[in-house]
Structures are given as structure tokens and as C-alpha cells.
């Protein structure tokens with residue numbers, strides 16, 4: 001009981017401190033950007049991002065809500081009364097370019113009570129709409145005064161009291177001679193620290209190949225998971241850096257494989273031309289060379305369908321791959337669209353014939369890596385009937401890195417670090433395919 005009272009006192013104190021901070025910090029400006037207004041007469045306020053989730057309430061037209069996170073066209077929002085739930089973004093106005101939370105979460109927790117209420121807001125006074133059974137895992141999206149906003153494995157979100165949860169972390173050991181610690185899960189993020197080989201690190205979360213951890217100052221940062229081993233393994237003694245090469249374990253999957261890399265366009269065919277003049281053939285060649293380098297470093301044979309700025313017919317490209325005995329064919333392009341607002345990354349495969357399944361798998365793995373690396377909009381994997389993915393008798397994909405017709409995408413496609421990150425991502429996707 002004494003412990004209980006102390007906890008409540010602490011919660012009250014934290015609450016007071018937060019209130020005082022908000023009052024004096026006056027971050028009304030930042031708040032305003034994250035706010036949208038309901039335009040539908042009645043908008044369902046749901047437990048999760050989809051119409052299959054229970055609607056807890058309906059919001060009136062004109063209601064202002066704070067957007068915490070987005071998933072596709074659904075917004076996770078916070079109401080003025082503290083309740084948290086999901087609305088469809090289509091029925092709102094106001095922009096929310098930056099969202100507060102990542103739905104990837106900051107850590108996983110396990111429920112330690114025999115069962116634990118999930119509530120609509122961060123406090124006992126909010127309605128409990130469900131319970132999590134003991135031993136269940138959930139992802140933490142946010143923390144507030146001892147309450148955790150969690151996402152359950154069914155996709156619904158709600159608040160649980162943190163006292164009855166246990167943070168799940170895993171310990172790994174750094175195997176690279178130095179390993180960059182970054183602000184976010186990708187090589188485009190700022191390096192905030194470096195770990196020496198042999199450093200033991202407690203990992204909160206894994207997202208694709210990136211691992212999230214707490215730094216000593218309590219902030220979180222990311223490392224590239226390929227340069228770690230589970231605690232207890234001896235270091236592999238390899239001498240590479242996350243920003244230099246892509247992968248642990250890649251060698252065992254790529255040894256003996258031949259991979260055809262096809263830099264789109266070339267010579268008299270520049271491909272798409274960007275809003276400030278960047279040519280697709282240049283983006284494709286630069287990226288292809290980087291991918292080839294990373295694949296070779298992992299023991300793969302690589303054949304490039306062109307190695308400079310000259311014209312090669314589509315039929316010739318496919319013949320080069322076939323003659324080399326390539327196992328897969330990866331064509332690299334950049335996109336263009338009449339609407340300059342369109343941005344994002346997509347990967348095509350040909351959905352007919354004996355390679356449809358494998359091509360689709362390769363497309364999905366490469367696309368996932370590219371999007372998680374770049375943070376650009378995930379347009380997804382699609383069937384396409386382009387010659388270079390239709391004609392090969394091996395699994396084939398065509399990646400579109402971004403839109404040259406979009407100012408922001410084109411600017412990224414000019415940056416060497418961006419193309420380098422995408423090349424690493426494509427390499428990881430290929431390794432995963434053979435894994």
C-alpha cells in the first residue's frame with residue numbers, strides 16, 4: 001500500500017512538472033502543426049486503423065484533434081479529453097506533416113499481471129475497452145506519467161499501466177571494429193556516437209535490420225544489426241563499418257550466385273529528366289555500380305548490362321544476363337509522373353510465367369529494404385509488363401528509386417549518400433532473397 005501511495009505521488013509530481021514545463025515552454029506553435037479538424041458530420045473514433053476496429057465514439061464536425069501517428073490514410077489521434085484512437089484522415093482538414101510517434105514503437109513489453117486493462121486514455125479514469133493477458137507482448141508507442149500507449153498484435157492501440165509490464169530487451173555484442181550509432185534506422189541519419197568492437201548493447205527493438213537502443217543520456221538511437229552478434233558469441237573479427245558495406249552473413253548466401261544488375265537507359269536515351277535536369281541514366285548507373293560493389297564484397301558474381309554511358313537495347317540487356325548464367329535480374333530506374341506532387345518508391349515484377357512467385361518475393365524484399373532505408377512513400381510492389389522483367393527466364397525485378405519529377409525526390413537522387421543507402425538496401429533485399 002505504501003508503495004502504491006508513493007507511486008501515485010510520483011505520478012502527480014511528474015504530471016505537475018510536465019504541466020509547468022508546457023505552460024512555460026509555450027510550444028503552441030509545434031502543436032498547431034500536428035492538429036487537424038474533422039470535416040465529416042460524424043467521424044468514427046476507433047480502436048485501430050481500419051473499419052474492422054470497434055468505434056468507441058463519433059467525433060462531431062469541427063472537432064480539433066492532435067495527430068500522433070499515421071498508418072496509410074488512418075491517423076492515430078489524441079482528443080482534448082486525453083482519449084487516444086484512430087480516425088480516417090480523409091475526413092479531416094489541416095496538414096500534419098510531422099507526426100509525434102513512430103508506429104514501430106520504442107520497445108516491446110510483456111504483461112506481468114495475470115491480466116491488464118487497456119484504456120482509452122492514460123489514467124484509471126478512462127474506460128477500459130479490452131484486457132491483455134499475462135505474458136502477452138505489446139509495442140510501446142509512447143509513455144506518459146507511468147502509462148504506456150501500446151499497440152497490440154491485433155493492431156489496436158490503448159493505454160496500460162506500466163507497473164504491470166516488463167520491458168523486453170535483448171543483449172548483443174558489436175562485431176565490427178567500429179559501429180556507427182545513428183539517430184534513426186538508416187544510413188541517412190546523423191551519426192551520434194561510435195561503438196568499439198566487443199561493446200555489449202541492450203537492444204529495445206528491431207526494425208528490418210536496424211536495432212534501437214537507449215544511450216546513456218536516455219535518448220534512443222539505432223545501429224545496423226548485421227554488425228552485431230547475440231551476446232555470448234565471439235566476435236567475428238570482421239573489419240567493416242555499417243556505413244561502408246552492407247552485411248553480416250551475406251557471404252554465405254551470395255557465394256556462387258551470379259546477379260545481373262541492369263542500369264536503366266544510357267547513351268542517347270537519358271530516361272526521365274528531373275525538374276532541375278538530373279538524368280535517370282546517371283542515377284541508374286551510379287546506383288548500379290554501388291550495388292555491384294556491395295554484392296561482390298559479399299562474394300557474388302555480378303554482371304552489369306552496361307558499364308558506362310552508352311546505349312544498350314533491351315534485348316541485349318536480357319541476353320547479357322542469360323549468357324552470364326545469372327540467377328536473378330535487377331533493373332534500376334528512377335520514375336517520372338506528370339503530377340510533380342507524386343513521390344515515393346516502387347518495385348515491379350512480372351506476374352505471369354514460372355518466375356512470378358520468385359520475382360514477386362524478390363520485389364517485396366528489395367522494396368521493403370529500400371523504403372525502410374529512405375523513408376520515402378512506399379508505393380509498393382506491382383505487376384508490370386516491361387521487357388526487362390518479362391523477357392528474362394530468371395526471377396526479375398525493376399526498381400524505381402524515386403520520382404525525378406518531384407522536387408524533393410530529385411534532390412535526394414542527386415545525393416551520393418542517398419544512392420549509397422539505396423544500393424545497400426537493394427543488396428540487403430537480394431541477400432534476404434537468397435537467405
Ligand SMILES: [Zn+2]
Pocket residue numbers: 264265271272280333334
Ligand atoms: Zn527508366
